[in-house]
Each structure stands twice: as C-alpha cells, then as structure tokens.
Amino acid sequence: MTDAHAASRGVGVVVVAAGSGSRLGADVPKAFVRLAGRPLVAHALEAVAGTGGVASVVVVVPVELLDPSGPHWSGVSLPPSATVVAGGADRTASVAAGLAALGPGCDVVLVHDAARCLTPVAVFERVVAAVRAGADGVVPGVAVVDTVKVVDTDGFVTATPERESLRAVQTPQGFRPEVLRAAHAGGVVATDDAGLVEALGHRVLVVEGDPLALKVTTPADLALAERLLAGGPTPSGGHL
Ligand code: CTP
Ligand code: MG
Numbered sequence: 001m002t003d004a005h006a007a008s009r010g011v012g013v014v015v016v017a018a019g020s021g022s023r024l025g026a027d028v029p030k031a032f033v034r035l036a037g038r039p040l041v042a043h044a045l046e047a048v049a050g051t052g053g054v055a056s057v058v059v060v061v062p063v064e065l066l067d068p069s070g071p072h073w074s075g076v077s078l079p080p081s082a083t084v085v086a087g088g089a090d091r092t093a094s095v096a097a098g099l100a101a102l103g104p105g106c107d108v109v110l111v112h113d114a115a116r117c118l119t120p121v122a123v124f125e126r127v128v129a130a131v132r133a134g135a136d137g138v139v140p141g142v143a144v145v146d147t148v149k150v151v152d153t154d155g156f157v158t159a160t161p162e163r164e165s166l167r168a169v170q171t172p173q174g175f176r177p178e179v180l181r182a183a184h185a186g187g188v189v190a191t192d193d194a195g196l197v198e199a200l201g202h203r204v205l206v207v208e209g210d211p212l213a214l215k216v217t218t219p220a221d222l223a224l225a226e227r228l229l230a231g232g233p234t235p236s237g238g239h240l
Helices: 003-007 040-050 091-101 121-132 177-185 193-199 219-231
Strands: 011-016 054-061 082-086 108-113 137-143 157-159 167-169 173-175 204-208
Touching: 011 040, 011 091, 040 054, 040 108, 040 121, 054 091, 082 091, 091 108, 091 177, 108 121, 108 177, 121 137, 121 173, 121 204, 137 193, 173 177, 173 193, 177 193, 193 204
Parallel strands: 011 054, 011 108, 054 082, 137 204
Antiparallel strands: 108 173, 137 167, 137 173
C-alpha cells in the first residue's frame, strides 16, 4: 500500500435524519424529537463520535432544519468534521444527498438511521471491521423471534420462510464507498442500502446486531427508548 492509500483510510458516516416521522406523529420531525432531553439525532451522533477512525460525518436533515444554530438543534454536539445537508422525498434520496456531500478519501462508508439512536458503538465497530476484512457490504442483524409470513394483496399467505434463515437488519450499514456510490447511481429506491447493493450482485454480510439498535418508529418505541436510557447502558457503553 502506498502512502497515498494509507492516508485515505478513514470512515465516512452519513446519518439520515430527514424523515417526517409520520408513524410517531410528533409535532417535529422524528430525528428532532427529544429523548432524555436531547434530540434523537444527538444520541445517534454520540455513538458516531465514539467510533474509532471516523474522518467525516454528513447529517441529512429536513430542509427547514438546515441551520444547526436553530432551536431544534439544542443539545446536539456536531462533530467538527460534520456537514449538514437537506434530505430528499424518501430515505434513498436522503442517503444519496448525504453521499454526494461526503468527500473522497474514506475506505469505509457507513449509513446510519438517526432513528436508531441507541445503537451501541460496538455495532459500528463490528461493521467497520467486517468491511475492512473484505466484504462489499455489511449489515448488523438479529434473529427474528416471530414466524414471518409472505402474503398476497388479499392477505393470503403465499410462503412461510424458514425462521432460522431470517435476520431483521439494522443500521449502521457499511460499504466500500465505490460500491455504495454505484448502487445509488442506479436510481432504484429501497428500504435499506444493502438492498441496492445486493441488486448489483454484490455479497452482503450480516454481522451481529444489537437489540438497542431498535428503530424508534412509534410512540411506544420512544417510551421504550426512554426506559432503556434511564436504566440501561448508553450508546457509548457507559451507564447514566
Ligand atoms: N429518512 C430520511 N429521509 C426521508 C425518510 C427517512 O432521512 N425522506 C430517515 C429518517 O429520518 C430515519 C431513517 O431514515 O432516521 C429511517 O426512516 P423511518 O424510521 O421510516 O423514519 P421516518 O420516515 O421519519 O418515519 P415514518 O416512516 O414513520 O414517516
Ligand atoms: Mg419512513
């Protein structure tokens, strides 16, 4: 490896926080809803800041919240390397906007949902390590506890996948930057980035996720996250 290549070793992180949070139904976009007094995105950024080797961070937010000096941002510590950009109409468009703002020079790019605000640093580190070990794409996942049915539009079951083979996947999802950029160049929309990368024929590895990487989606999830923060470990691994 040349010195030029060695210098380009670093982790770029895109934190997507531009969703409206329609299922949560709060009066501010979900990533700016407060959990233990700070916006969800502040908690997510705490874990990003605790992750080794992060060279640049892009935070993708609703266009009306672009100004980090605004009141909704109080309690958020933006890393010095962070850039804030406006998101798009769906998650895929928001990731693409974040990727466009992420400079060159990283060997790993992570995409993380601000809504997974309690994801432990250890999950970030596992994903980075697995990309550096050679995977094109890496997602954290946990075993599924329910039996999952595939249904048709009338609700009739068309298949019952074997539960043993199923994983519920989380974020951060990690990629070699050129792989993720190529995946987003296709203009396809998907609910996660790995789906786009898989569609290009790349192999995506599932590493161990964590129950704390739950996605805050409904008011019940927010209440659960409050309880976890009150009594459980923080994203950086310590205790409150
Ligand atoms: N997201 C985004 N841009 C969008 C939609 C979603 O950046 N246009 C982000 C959200 O802010 C969130 C993550 O993608 O951190 C996962 O999306 P989801 O949990 O679905 O959040 P929302 O779209 O905000 O919620 P809902 O679907 O209930 O409206
Ligand atoms: Mg959504």
